[in-house]
Amino acid sequence: MESKIAVTALSALAQENRLDVFRLLVQAGAPGLPAGQIAERLGIAAPTLSFHLAQLKHAGLVHQRRDGRSLIYATNYDGMNALMSFLTENCCAGDRAGCGVPVCEPQSARLVRRKSKGARS
Amino acid sequence: MESKIAVTALSALAQENRLDVFRLLVQAGAPGLPAGQIAERLGIAAPTLSFHLAQLKHAGLVHQRRDGRSLIYATNYDGMNALMSFLTENCCAGDRAGCGVPVCEPQSARLVRRKSKGARS
DNA sequence: TCCATATTTCTATAACTATGGAACTATATA
């Protein structure tokens, strides 16, 4: 990850409404939520929410899929993890042992990974 | 950590100069760096850097100490870890197993912690 | 085709943020 991309991701999260949206989606997990439901739960006007969702999407933190008339948004765990890894890169003067790389993915993906590679540190 | 505090921290990181400063300090580790050296290494004008360092400090991401005429800045690893934990809170619909909490602290602190508590899931 | 629903894009406005020159404050040394 490059610095400018990280700034885009951090800017996307650095706003109260968007941070709320993101955390709601992180908690919702893989199934995600339709825009209307996000708007309702968080009390955000539709055009405002649309603007914020576009930012999160552009930053690679969420992705969008259509289901009939609804647009469903869900966390992009890869984007989120890339950001966290970038922030902790070369942490503690290059001595990384013990500085666990942040990981958060849908459970199914985690189980697959756990079987195939050793992962973290 | 509360949402507004997280937004402050994320806003602090969501700017190219500040992100560069922060990462430089993350990599410098506990000893930190004097403001002048940060300015020189990153090519940022003194008043501009001072403005950015103040933001990072206010956000709890770095701390400042004086050494003679120099003001030394260093990463506040607690602040950084609190932010990352906040972002991954209740990750994957509350099923947290495998979603490692990001941890990055000076090595000495880590060793102490490792002996005293089990830590990370 | 017509209508309702879900969401986005357009637009103007108000609010916030970054920048660096000039002036200031703090510390050290002679």
Add this chain to the structure above:
DNA sequence: TATATAGTTCCATAGTTATAGAAATATGGA
């Protein structure tokens, strides 16, 4: 005390971002 060094605060300016009303687009169903 005078001088130099290290860094900060003040200030004006330029640029960016958030907001929601109105209009537009996309989908599904009668």
